[in-house]
Amino acid sequence: MNYKKPELRTVNVTRYVTPLREGGSMPAIAEADDEFMYVLKFRGAGQGPKALIAEIIGGEIARALGIKIPEIVFANLDEAFGRTEPDEEIQDLLKASVGLNLAIHYLSGSITFDPAVTTVDSLLASKIVWLDCLLVNVDRTVRNTNMLLWHKELWLIDHGASLYFHHSWQDWEQKATLPFGYVKDHVLLPRATELEVVNKEFTAILTPDFIQSVVALLPDSWLTVDAPFETAEAHRQAYAAFLNTRIAHSATFVKAANDARKVLI
Numbered sequence: 001m002n003y004k005k006p007e008l009r010t011v012n013v014t015r016y017v018t019p020l021r022e023g024g025s026m027p028a029i030a031e032a033d034d035e036f037m038y039v040l041k042f043r044g045a046g047q048g049p050k051a052l053i054a055e056i057i058g059g060e061i062a063r064a065l066g067i068k069i070p071e072i073v074f075a076n077l078d079e080a081f082g083r084t085e086p087d088e089e090i091q092d093l094l095k096a097s098v099g100l101n102l103a104i105h106y107l108s109g110s111i112t113f114d115p116a117v118t119t120v121d122s123l124l125a126s127k128i129v130w131l132d133c134l135l136v137n138v139d140r141t142v143r144n145t146n147m148l149l150w151h152k153e154l155w156l157i158d159h160g161a162s163l164y165f166h167h168s169w170q171d172w173e174q175k176a177t178l179p180f181g182y183v184k185d186h187v188l189l190p191r192a193t194e195l196e197v198v199n200k201e202f203t204a205i206l207t208p209d210f211i212q213s214v215v216a217l218l219p220d221s222w223l224t225v226d227a228p229f230e231t232a233e234a235h236r237q238a239y240a241a242f243l244n245t246r247i248a249h250s251a252t253f254v255k256a257a258n259d260a261r262k263v264l265i
Contacts, residue, residue, distance in 0.1 A: 005213050006060040010074040011103065013040065016081055019090055025051060025160070026093060029106060032075060038103035040075055041160070044096025049222035050167060051160035052102040057239065058135050058159025059104075060214050065202055067127055068155045074219075075103035100219055107155060113147035115187055120154060125191035126198045128156065133180040133253040134202075134246055135162035141185045163242075169228050172238070176245035179256030189261050195254045206247050208240070215240045 011032035019028045025045035031037055043049050056072060063069045082095035120128075128147075132140050139161035140146055146158040165175050183189060215236045223232035246253075 006064070006217060008056070008072055008074055008217055009034075010076065011036075011038070012076045013078070013081070013101075013103075016040075016085070016094070019087075026090070028090075030075070030103065032073075032103065037106040037108065038073065038075065039106050039157075040077075041102045041104070042077075042093055042097040043099070043101050043222070044093055047160065047167070049225050050163075053166070053218055053222055053239070054135075054162040055102055055104070055159050056217055057214055057243070058131075058137065058162045059156075060217065061135070061206065061243075062131055062156055062159075064205060064210060064214075065127060065131060067124075067131065068153055070105035070107055070155060070157065073103050073105075075101045077101050100221060104157065107148055107150040107157075110148040110150035110155070113145045113149055113154060115142065115145070118149060118154075120188055120191055122191050122193045123198070124154065125188040126194040127202075128188050129183065129186055129192040129257055130195055130198045130202060130250075130254070132162075132186060133183055133257055134243070134250070135159065136164060136175075136180055136182075137162040138164060138182045140187055142187050145187050147187075163239075165242075166239075169238070172242055173245070176242045177249045177252065179253045181256075183253070183257045184260040184263070186257075189257065190264050192257065192261060195257055199250050199254045203247055203250055206243075208244050211240050211243045211247075215243075 011034050013030050014033050015031040017029040019026050028040045029037060030040040041052055059069045059072045077097050079098045082091050085091040085094055148155045148157055165172050218236055220232040223235040227235050229235040
């Protein structure tokens with residue numbers, strides 16, 4: 001499989017269009033100076049930069065694995081937006097997010113994936129389940145699939161709930177080696193019959209050098225907020241160590257996922 005070293009463009013937000021109030025962190029649809037529309041995710045939202053870090057790591061790993069992900073960009077937000085917004089809640093969010101944020105290309109006309117309507121082939125289902133086991137992503141359930149259908153293809157969105165250990169970093173070295181308990185609730189688990197095949201392919205792709213190229217994307221300014229590490233680089237390398245350890249122990253989470261699927265069927 002061919003993939004490029006991950007690189008993120010930087011855009012400037014030119015127009016705040018509308019809030020997406022169904023999201024807990026209240027992202028928004030916005031327009032940037034490249035004339036594209038984006039789902040803008042704010043550094044000043046409840047989970048702070050950690051949700052944005054999870055978006056980059058999860059999204060760019062998925063892209064390298066050949067899974068469809070909308071383009072991710074850095075998005076600069078000017079302080080002028082906070083001064084002109086009449087809604088006080090949104091105004092506070094904008095003021096807290098002046099500077100560098102994250103945005104995801106807006107898939108206009110897409111529809112939410114419904115497992116009762118659309119059947120995902122077993123190979124793709126296995127790829128997505130494997131990815132979410134790696135990322136310990138708790139947010140791909142029937143209640144909230146975080147997948148869209150766009151131009152008749154399945155696209156993944158919203159990895160902000162991944163890597164949930166990083167909200168405390170407690171016992172993270174041990175957690176890197178454990179199975180993913182929440183896989184039993186994964187919306188695609190019943191279709192994930194090819195996890196061993198996927199595991200062999202994906203562990204060959206996700207080399208330490210590639211993981212290093214992903215964590216290198218993380219801005220220093222996001223890594224120094226409420227961090228238990230002395231430097232941004234130490235924080236960055238902790239993410240790399242977690243991911244590399246988890247990949248080395250992928251057989252553990254693959255077995256757990258297969259066991260959970262057998263219970264379902």
